[in-house]
Amino acid sequence: MPTRYTSQEYANMHLIYGECRCNASAAARLYRERYPNLERYPDYRVFVNVYHSLTEDGHFPNQIRDGGRPSFPYEEEVLQEVADDPNISVREIEERTGIPKSKVHRISQRAEIHPFHVQRVQSFLHRDYPERISFFRTMLQRHNENPQFIQKILWSDESTFKKDGYINLHNFHEWHVENPHLMRENRSQYRFKVNLWTGILNGKIIGPFELPENLNGTHYLHFLRENLPTLLEDVPLTDRRYMWYQQDGCPAHFAVQVRDLLDQEYPVRWIGRSGAISWPARSPDLNPLDFFYWGVLKEKVYSKPIESVAELCERIFKLLRTSTLEDIF
Template sequence: MSRYTPTEYANMHFIYGLCNGNANRAAALYRERYPNVRHPDYRVFIRVHNSLFEGRFPGTGLSRASEGRLQRHSEVEVLELVEEDPSTSLSQIARRTGIPKKSVHRILKRHQLYPYHYQKVQTLMPRDGAFRVTFCQIMLRKIREDPKCFDKILWTDESTCRRDGFLNLHNLHSWQLENPKLIRADRAQQQFKINLWTGIVGGKIIGPYELPATLNAEGYLIFLQNNLLELLQNLSLETREGMWLQNDGCPAHFAVRVREYLNEAYPDRWIGRLGPILWPPRSPDLNPLNFFYWGCIKEKVYNKAVSTVEELRTRVQLAAGEIEASGYARRIKRSFIRRCRGCIAANGGHFEHLL
């Protein structure tokens, strides 16, 4: 007897019962009720009834007990493959076991197994952990001593926006009645980019400000001495006089002339490489601009393809305005404190996946 679906077998047996066991009448009634499916011979109805009467599933020759043992064996096989390689896919399991992909998915779901995604993190060196823990301990202590300490720090960072920037296609979709087979061109030959600086102080976003395409110590020093002062004009005099400045450890921030200027302009009030408070190396996960701002900016900028550098600049400014209007920057203190505690708990290791 050729294989049919469980639904088809159920329909056959139901029709056979309606016809009081008359197989010929059952075959005719089945053709009448289900004109768009396969039409089994009258003998199939007899075999389906006999199989069920004998405790076997139609088409397998197995008893119900044997069916149960086969199902348990399939589950064990699937679970062993997942234990052997947790990164395997449903398709790979289906190919290796011969079990349908949907059945594999049901087995995994029944055992509460779900496909969790990897999270990209910054590569750390063995010696980085101690620096990260020390920085977090210092910051938490300062915030305990002065709850307004965090808002006195001008957190800064630079990022490059390119024509072909990062785009999470999982967040990009189009609602349609039918699949329009959408595509997105990438890797254009004519490339362009802009280098941006942004700061956050007291919940207020400063910038973004476009820096030279290649930032060196001289260019960064000019920015600190001239452009930054202009960007801070809207802040109160009290805020500017008591403000700290945070830099990360990039070469332009570490130059001798830059550090000399910072010691003069922000005496004992700057964070950075060899600063009064050491910025831990390879720690973008502790910088509010990295864990909050740039990701939001680029997700908004790249939701549509960018054609010109002027369009890229406009997109950045519009996205920055939306983020500032949202008011989220005023709430990043809590995220920073939670991250510092997470970093300490992880002994300076990766912690974002645990938050």
């Protein structure tokens, strides 16, 4: 186990922590700069720990007061284990150090460190970054010119709902006296799917509308020409007159006849590949439907098993017919 720091070292840490206005990461960097020849350097968590020990207990970490036991022993050992391996689990700390998991939890809470989950994000190509930056700048410029610009955009997207769809097991549970050993079937050989288009305009859901499973330019053109106007009937005419249409760059959206129609119906008012504002490739995080809507909707749709296409469609459309955007989220 690592040895403890001296009282002088703790004092220097506390002074630098205050100098950095209780910014532990900045304090750790400044400590390295001010004392460049030390054999070891404290992690930022140690600065937080020193501060709490002095303000709450009146002494440096692991120092014994009046011949008694330290109020939080093993703090440095736990914090050092975390500093050496940020992916370490509480169980592994117990196995390596012999410190009980309950004490590890208390020490981590006292040091204000928490286990954060890794998030999966969209992968990018090197050429994607300039396109995204250009898009951001264009949107900011439009917003500065007209603060209501974002509200005028009809954000659109398609998503496929399958029999074995999205299940967030982290939030899926049932209360029982005894464990009922809940199970959900997955990857069934009997498969079906539904492809839905949905839009969001100024906080209002437009649609959904069922599209063919294998969408192509002809199908999408028919939707824009024949079905979208019907979906927009409840939108005030003045809003439709100045509305922008957004779509991503999937092949069906890039068909020549589709772009010609958008140029005709939304002259210099559509966002997408070759649109008035170019939509950057591989950017689902910029679309509110991809970023949030589909995930939350599918979590509700798949809360119970689905046995047929009719049941899947009914559940989706019933949820959206009886709920507003605020009710769903």
